[in-house]
Amino acid sequence: EAGVTQFPSHSVIEKGQTVTLRCDPISGHDNLYWYRRVMGKEIKFLLHFVKESKQDESGMPNNRFLAERTGGTYSTLKVQPAELEDSGVYFCASSQDRWRDTGELFFGEGSRLTVL
């Protein structure tokens, strides 16, 4: 069974440019999460999809970030325009409906974003 896959693994862009990160969750997982780790700090929650609906987007930093999950399958996270402070590792995770019982989120390897 394929795990959570993220693309690209590393992106280097200049301030003001646009970047789109993609996440393919495990097949059949309705829940999809985006998290971010900046500069060795904590892994911070960005948002949560249930199928194609945004369940919780309380962690999105500002309106330069746009997440979509059309059709309830893969998700994209677009940063436009990128700022220096957006640099970090963006993690995607997915889970089954019963994750609250199992406690297990399945994470991708992360997309490292460097904004110069």
Next chain:
Amino acid sequence: AQSVAQPEDQVNVAEGNPLTVKCTYSVSGNPYLFWYVQYPNRGLQFLLKYITGDNLVKGSYGFEAEFNKSQTSFHLKKPSALVSDSALYFCAVRENTGFQKLVFGTGTRLLVSP
């Protein structure tokens, strides 16, 4: 708001020795606590969880964690460290309200020397 703290950026231990990676938590209500591990060039992997029951929980790769309510701690332990245990370890707590998302700590790098 729920939070966890990992006071050590890095823990160094010799192979074969016991290891402890510390985590303290702050929650309202009953805590739901987790440990995840990130090996180099890999995604985070679930190690173990505490929901209810025994204070000592066992997880993957021989790891265990001890829940201590009076000290609000959930330290990760292993009796005998392996070089292959070297990785980044994250403690997390599940929020008890709202959408119950996981809130992670800052991570502790474990370095096991041969």
